[in-house]
Amino acid sequence: MKRWWPTLLLALFPLPAAAELEALTFITEEYPPYNYRQNERLEGISIELLERIFAETGSTMSREDVRYYPWARGYETVLSEPNTVLFSTTRTEQREQLFQWVGPIATDRVSLLARRDSGIQLNDIEDVIVGDYRIAVIREDIGAQRLQEAGVPEAQIHAAMSGASALRMLERGRVDLWAYGEDVAFWLMNEEGMPTTDYTPALTISESDLYYALHRDTDPDLIERMQAALDRLRERGVVGEILGGTIAFNTEEYPPYNYRGADGTITGSSTELLRAALSAAELDAEFRLLPWARAYTEAQLRERHCVYSTTRTPEREALFTWVGPLTSSTWAAFTLEDAETEASSLEELAELRVGSFREDAVGQYAASQGVPIVVASAERENIARLRAGVIDAWVTGEQAARYLAEEADLPLRRLFVFNEVELYLACHPSVPDYFIARLQAALDRKDNTERPL
Template sequence: MRNWLLLLLLILALPTHVQAGLDKLRFITEEYPPYNYVQNGKLQGIALELLERAFAFEGRQLDRGSVEILPWARGYETVLNTPNSVLFSTTRTSAREELFHWVGPISADRVVLMARKSSAIQIDSIDALNQSNLRIAVIHEDIGAQRLRELGVDPSRIITALNNTTALAMLEANRVDMWAYSEDVAYWLMDTHGYDRNAFEDVYILNEAYLYFALNPKTDPELTAKLQTAVNKASAEVPSLKFVTEEYPPTITLMKKVKYGERQLSC
């Protein structure tokens, strides 16, 4: 009897490995429609639904209420310094490559300089941009702001807006000449906030890349691999997901974006 008790105690003392699930990750996002945004008090969007389906493939349910919504710069800084944290939707670039581990892709994305058509702005090169005195709205630490910095644009001409809707309002009111931002997101905001999209145009492409889930590099590798596997499975079922419908105006579908993403994109 004593031997059995000793054996039981030894078994109980042995280290046990409990498989970590995706719910051990801390997910952080921002207002970046149609990929991730709040409507009627509910977080939704293309990236969120992809994440939700990824959780389902792991046999778990994503609690949308657990996803933190922060201003972009704050979320970016938080994930840079917090293991097991994830920021989405994040443009993957060469400058950011070593700062995060990457899971995805979620979608292709193009960052442009947007201007009012009435301003008749023409930018055909970076040199022409740098030699001008045009004012450009950006979001702090957004890919548009980072690209302008990398290209050596005079910081005195870069105007940091509080958020994307503020930047759009500044552009419409002629407080800035251009806005450096995602083309799709900019047009989505115009369509959903009462602006005439035909009054604006892209005048220069700053970056073409992909949106990803960006993970702190000290995140548990097992969790990173699990998320990538689950996202792969979810992406493979794109035709069955409701975000290929007209739920997200204007009609931006993941199928369309994947097709767009088949082009050779540069980071």
């Protein structure tokens, strides 16, 4: 008799609708490679991930619905206005109770960056204060907050409008240091066409995860839906794909930098350095050992391919995106220990049979100086050719020559040294900018003792 009551009650007091992400206002800023604007379109790791979250939750929203504000304005908005979201935001102890959080997106290391030629060396934050160094920051950015918490005097802090303007301040000597995320800094340097090797992290002041920060009164159901979607995406490997996926790292048999070890795996000093940097940056690569000419050509012509250990020359500069340096190499000319061959310069090699191998920068350089080169298909062949008397001299990296000669039990005599170069990872321009930036930042940290604040 009272079966109609539930229907009446539902009509009068309908059940609350499931929480929808359309109820939220998303705000971001210029913080590449995580979020940035390019040709009036929002791009970056956090943007890509957010769109995947929208799709995963059935939301009709897209990147076009995200608002783009200066950092300080976005930060103040999400502090004060309900149903707002700011990203990418560093989650810190001081901020923990100010927001609700969905993430992590990625790990971000904030450092004090210096010009490499400045000679600035920092052991701790006290060195910053005592040195009275001028520091560029973005207002309300984590770098600025960390310095304030550490007691750095306001007189040393110089606010910039954006990361790009802070970089220019550092480049032009208007400040001594720049407090900013390493990945972002190196990305900006690449975008501005500035050599990343001109700058170095002098002191790590923060290492935290980046999150989507939501106003603290946001509906918990929305938080749960976003977090669950992100967790599912991470389980399916989508986050790794957005970070760049798996990139092919081609190399050759060129010990001690890169070669196949006794257990069959690719190893060497450059290889292990790259493996450690990839792990630290949460990136993935497939290492492949190929003949040098093929390894080099694939990186030049095939998307998502890189090659190492590669000399960075003017002729190659525009062909690749460069990461490094990985190590240095001394170029020298060699002959057999008991050979009568004598030479003290490249000019004196002009009348001799001189060995190198295809697409090798050492041989190409010697050839450009008028030395006739007898080209082999691989570096190891030059050991056998020297022993057989097919060539009189061999031009190559000194470290590789010593390694291969010892391996073959062939005594060598160095004739002369003619160059000192740095070796890099050279990547096809299709390799994502954020992959390059994160890897460069991780490599640069390997050259600096990490001294957290």
